[in-house]
Amino acid sequence: MSPVHGFLLLLLFLKFMPLLLAAGDHGRCPPSFPCGYLGNLTFPFTITGRHHCGFLSIRNCSDDNPHKPKFIQVQANGGWVQVVNIHQLLSSPTTRLTTFQFRDEHFYDLLQNRSCEAFTNNYTLPLKSRFATFRLSYSTSLFLCNKTLHVTTINVSKYNGCPGYDIYHNHIMTDEDVSRSSLTACKKILLPIKDVPDANDPFTFLTGDVTVMLTLTDQCSDCYYRKGGQCQLDSREQFSCANSYEETRKKMWKVATASTMAAAVLVVLMVLVCCFRTKIFYPLLWKENPTHRVIEDILKEQGPLTTARFSYLEVKKMTNSFRNKLGQGGFGSVYKGKLHDGSDVAVKILTVSKGNGEEFINEVVSISRTSHVNIIRLLGFCFDNTHRALIYEFMPNGSLDKFIYEDKNASKNVHQLDWKILNDIAIGIARGLEYLYRGCNTRILHFDIKPHNILLDEDFCPKISDFGLSKVCPRKESMVSIFDARGTAGYIAPEVFSRNFGVVSHKSDVYSYGMMILEMVGRRKNIKTKVDRPSEIYFPHWIYSRLESNSELGLENVRNESEDEMVRKMTIVGLWCIQTHPATRPTISKVVEMLESKVELLEIPPKPFLSDPSTSPVNLSGETL
Template sequence: MSPAKSPPSSNNDGRRGYLDWRVSKFIDLFIASNTYISSLDTGIGFVSGVIFAFAIIFGYKTIILVSQTINRKMKKDPNVEAYIKKYGSLAPKRYHSSDIKKMTNSFREKLGEGGFCSVYKGKLEDGRLVAVKVLKLDTIKGNGEEFINEVISISRTSHVNIVSLLGYCYTENRKALIFEFMPNGSLEKFIHKENVSTSGRLAWEKLQEIARGIARGLEYLHRGCNTRILHFDIKPHNILLDEDFCPKISDFGLAKPCPKESAISMVDARGTAGYIAPEVFCRNFGRVSHKSDVYSFGMMILEMVGGRKNIDIAADHSSEMYYPHWVYDRLQQGNNLGLHGVMTSQDNDIAKKMIIIGLWCIQTYPVHRPSMNEVLFMLEGSLDALKIPPKPFIYTPTRSPINLCTAPIL
């Protein structure tokens, strides 16, 4: 008699082996039942044997179905499971769906909502306030690449101007990210004229400090990390402000790790209309690189100065539709910049400096733009040291480009 087989360990890697062992045992029983049936005479014993055989077959099929279901679930989110296995204790804390419901008090206080997610105020067990970003399940593409991409990208960072990820939840019925709470919300509500009456206009010195903080955060992503991270969605809405108005870059859903000495092919380029660099939209303008984030930063700086969207199709005059061109012409001619809240010559110098830096950042070709290190140097320097750049070509995409171009990242 051959020795009895023992079942394999039932850890994650052995789950399939364990099921195969159970199926094998059912097959052995099925063969035994056939032998048993053949040895019976007609009558009740034979009927009992047939019923027993059918029970064995039904059990076998049930095990196969369970095995297939588990395998499908394991294949559904390979990126998430691979991430957890790779980073182990270094990964952010993983929460269950019930934990998310508890920390948000059953999603009582909504901080904001977008096309892809809703954000709720929450509190951890240690009393810390958090912002819980709950993704809308019908907007998640593929097997959660964007979600895990955001988790991985932020987990690699540690900087005062990058928002801190405190944990995440990834279950079949809920995907959520838990961030440190930013009491002053996004930069967007402090720079647009229509919001100033309710949120208050920031002083020009404070705007300059915020611009420097964002520049430091981007410079860190481009040079301070072991792997360069390209954000691809720098805009006022994605800059959060703490209680002291210290800016923190958030929303890494579109970010891409980019080895500093390697080229990456980027398909399905995305971003937000009005902030997308030309080369992200089409490779004819150049190669996608960290200079693409510089372009977005420049458009954001000009928006901070102008107090309006850079592209306004409802403007009274066609010359005012594209703000970078309008402000460039006034700057070059030495005319009044027509800015709100400029009270002193110091305010005027700060505004003018930010405009010149913004115009350098949005040069049409990446090679003509400064790096974020150079941008930071200009922001911390004097106005007299700056030269007015060439006028950038007009570039006004009306929508976010998706699948329009394939561009290599260098």
């Protein structure tokens, strides 16, 4: 080997050594694996025989019959239960939302045989792990009352088919409601359900196909996501983060130190040679970043853009060296700045980019095609070597989420918006989405509509922002193809997560919009990860029950009949938008029409499903906006 070749190999080793040190044990475990009807699965699931890659082993994944039942090991060296389905969604670089459904054969048989033994005690999950906690996703409380007890309460369903006691239930009943009734003298049990109880017979809504939410412990989450290790127990049954970055780094550092010292003399000699022959060696040693070239080529293909391009030095100057920080997100940070003409701007500095810069390109290309009062204006961008930034018009009132969610730690300057303003914001967002689908030369699907991505100007006029997950498609197309679930947990339409519910189209944004409108109405998140009572988990069902029974909505700050009509109208529209099947949801143009009509002209939609029904895909190819 010549000295030149030796020098090239040494530099390549030094250049890629940090990547080798950071590889950890993940490199020996596949990022995902196929498992028949369960789809592609990732940590913490693993196949039998590969226990170092996860702590929930699944049997029959590699069976030639993809429909053969799969079984998950409920605990180390323990029994197995049949898995019905598994959903995993990476909602941030350090958080994966995992829910799965398994069949409890004993409880399932009790329900099938209509045995009152099913109501004996609280349901106890058979799942155990030192690395995660498990809780029921969908459950309800039943009250077992002695038949001699005279129950004094209202709106409570009764089942008297069990000897010795009657069963009472009301899914939306609060602890305060219970304390005011004679149910306090009864035995309270918590059991899994497949839908919100709407019948007297508990055998119709209880289920043996139990849906569970999995949450990693802080130790295991830190080990896997931050340190790149595997969650294991050592010989003393204590937690151990095996094969972590730190452990791998120690092993490789000895090798790296010896190699570096042995090559030190060669480095000095080769550097001297390079000084005289830079024009020969430079293109061999330092290749252009392929991602950089891809983005540059796409920008050239788009032709002249309406937005200005700034250098990194110009961005640094307009932000006064990044002095005034407005916020922080998974993508990077946002700073306040000023252009040459003195106008205020918001500068988003991107530190995380997906794939080959897809999010950055989506943001620049998508917003450059738009011009609407309810779409954020992109005034410029920076793509300077490794530096990427987006320059937007400045929104003094920030994002919508800080005005609708209850936050005890929020600034006293943040006030709740009245219903007239919230109604106008809802209409403005709908008009912005209508423009994206009808007003542009191409259709733009946003895929991440949520309160955090709605910005408000000084007059609380809403602007749709953050087009990083958007997809541009020709106007003649009414449905699109995507190969990954994109969006934020709680706002993702069922068809984006699973094609069994229909094809992905503009109706997917309508679903996210509906979830957001219901959060504006309830001034709370629709799905809470930590709640005191099961009845608090799903707000759309709570508000639907009130609406269907024509009861008082029980919402705060509704001061008069006019505001009550606005709230009811927003609620009805939101419930239409979150229908499970895309074909049942209104188009966004219809949403605008409904919001501007009278509430008495609106029909109450079917009740949204709490859990996904098994249905065939819906064809929307003939549907138009």
